[in-house]
Amino acid sequence: MGPLEIVLIIVVIALVFGAKKLPELGKGLGQGIKEFKRETNADKEPVTDVPSRPLDAVTPVTPVTPVSDPVSDRR
Secondary structure, three states: OOOOHHHHHHHHHHHHHOOOOOHHHHHHHHHHHHHHHHHHOOOOOOOOOOOOOOHHOOOOOOOOOOOOOOOOHHO
């Protein structure tokens, strides 16, 4: 995008929203960007509230023995 396209976009926005609404629109856009950045930075922080369990508290899995198929045993 060149400078001419940017100026044209700004003129169209000014015509659509009017000169009185532009400060409100800019304020809302700035707050939205600030909140977005805050939320994306919050994801980078390590999670510290996850409870840890000792390894001996894990229930062991018992192996399952296969059952013979009575139809295939008839051969």
